[in-house]
Structure formats: structure tokens, C-alpha cells
Amino acid sequence: MPPVITIDGPAASGKSSIARRVARRLGCTFVGTGNMYRAFTWAVLNRGIDPNDPAAIVAALPSITFECPVSDGETHVRLDGHDLTPDELNSDAVNAAVSLVARVPEVRARLVADQRSLISLGPLVMEGRDIGSVVFPDSPFKIYIDASEEVRAARRRAQGQADNLAERDRIDKQRKSSPLVIPEGATIIDNSAVTLEEAVEQVIAALRAQGLP
Numbered sequence: 215m216p217p218v219i220t221i222d223g224p225a226a227s228g229k230s231s232i233a234r235r236v237a238r239r240l241g242c243t244f245v246g247t248g249n250m251y252r253a254f255t256w257a258v259l260n261r262g263i264d265p266n267d268p269a270a271i272v273a274a275l276p277s278i279t280f281e282c283p284v285s286d287g288e289t290h291v292r293l294d295g296h297d298l299t300p301d302e303l304n305s306d307a308v309n310a311a312v313s314l315v316a317r318v319p320e321v322r323a324r325l326v327a328d329q330r331s332l333i334s335l336g337p338l339v340m341e342g343r344d345i346g347s348v349v350f351p352d353s354p355f356k357i358y359i360d361a362s363e364e365v366r367a368a369r370r371r372a373q374g375q376a377d378n379l380a381e382r383d384r385i386d387k388q389r390k391s392s393p394l395v396i397p398e399g400a401t402i403i404d405n406s407a408v409t410l411e412e413a414v415e416q417v418i419a420a421l422r423a424q425g426l427p
């Protein structure tokens with residue numbers, strides 16, 4: 215099986231930016247799983263479904279077609295034949311609803327199966343909340359990215375997004391189905407006080423220490 219580097223962490227911790235650069239450096243395909251949950255949330259909202267109504271979300275699942283085409287070394291999200299834009303994926307409405315949709319076990323089961331099948335692409339860097347704990351728990355290459363609450367909130371403000379990080383973290387950590395945890399064997403890297411480039415170097419050094427050739 216090709217190697218999978220798992221990168222987990224809380225909202226706005228910088229994990230996508232770090233993971234994308236690590237993937238480029240190591241010649242792996244980058245997979246951002248947060249965008250997959252965001253795409254399903256967009257579909258739920260687009261269908262007029264209440265994100266607090268898990269039964270209605272589950273009933274809609276068979277009608278949702280979802281693909282992850284690859285370009286520029288990373289997977290993208292195509293929902294019902296529509297390539298979702300960053301503005302759609304990161305809208306305030308999606309930010310407010312995504313943790314509610316992501317806590318539905320049937321949504322997770324469907325996306326975890328898709329995430330595991332991406333191994334056919336070859337070596338991966340996959341980021342999310344449950345990648346090292348649930349999606350690829352046997353991977354020897356695990357990183358947990360963190361940053362202080364102040365730094366994470368400041369990053370979101372700088373992006374001009376309304377995003378209740380504390381509330382999202384609370385739901386992500388407390389849900390019954392594969393909550394956000396520090397996976398066993400993961401190296402914790404806090405990037406509150408370092409640049410993006412320094413964080414990337416720290417991640418690559420940690421992966422080498424974990425035995426990545």
C-alpha cells in the first residue's frame with residue numbers, strides 16, 4: 215500500500231496550508247477532507263434541508279452524487295456535477311452548518327469510504343479531523359497540527375470569514391461518531407509562533423523521525 219501521511223487538527227489551525235505544501239515537497243497527492251464535508255453541507259443547504267435534521271440529511275444521501283477529480287496535485291470536490299468554488303465551500307452559511315452535517319454517522323461512513331478509495335491515486339497527504347484515528351489508523355506517519363485559539367481566530371478574521379471556531383471545535387470534539395482526537399502515535403506540532411515555512415520544515419522532520427523514507 216502506498217504511504218498515507220495523516221494530518222489532523224482543529225478548525226483554522228493552518229493544517230490545510232501546511233499539508234498542501236508538505237504534499238508538494240514530498241510528491242504526494244493532497245486531499246483536504248474538510249472540503250468533502252463542506253460539499254455535502256452545501257448540498258444539504260441547497261436542497262433546503264435543515265442541517266439540524268439528521269433524518270432528512272440521511273434521506274437525501276442517495277440523491278447526492280459526489281466525485282473527487284484530481285488536478286494540480288490535489289483532489290477537488292464535484293457535487294451533483296458542479297465543481298464547487300472556494301467561495302461556495304467557505305461561505306458563512308456552510309461554516310455555520312458543516313459541523314452539524316459532519317456529525318451524522320451515515321455522512322461520515324460514505325465519505326470515509328471515498329477517502330479510503332483515494333489510495334488508488336498513490337502516496338497521499340490527507341488532512342482532516344479523523345484521518346489518523348479512523349480513516350487510516352494503521353499509517354505510521356501521523357501529525358496533529360495545533361495553534362492557540364487567539365491565533366486561529368485572528369487567521370479567520372484576516373480571511374474575512376464569519377466562523378464560530380469555538381462552537382465548531384466543541385461539536386467536532388464531542389460528537390459520538392469519530393470525534394476530533396489526537397491520534398495515537400501522532401506528533402503534535404503547534405504553529406502559533408512560527409511561519410508557514412517553518413511549520414512545513416517541522417512536519418517533514420517529524421515524518422522523517424517517524425521513518426518516512
Ligand code: DC
Pocket residue numbers: 225226247248249251252312313316317341342343344345382386
Ligand atoms: O477543516 P475544515 O474546517 O474545512 O472542516 C470543516 C468541518 O468538516 C469541520 O468543522 C468538521 C468536519 N470534518 C470532519 O468532521 N472530519 C474530517 N476529516 C474533516 C472535516
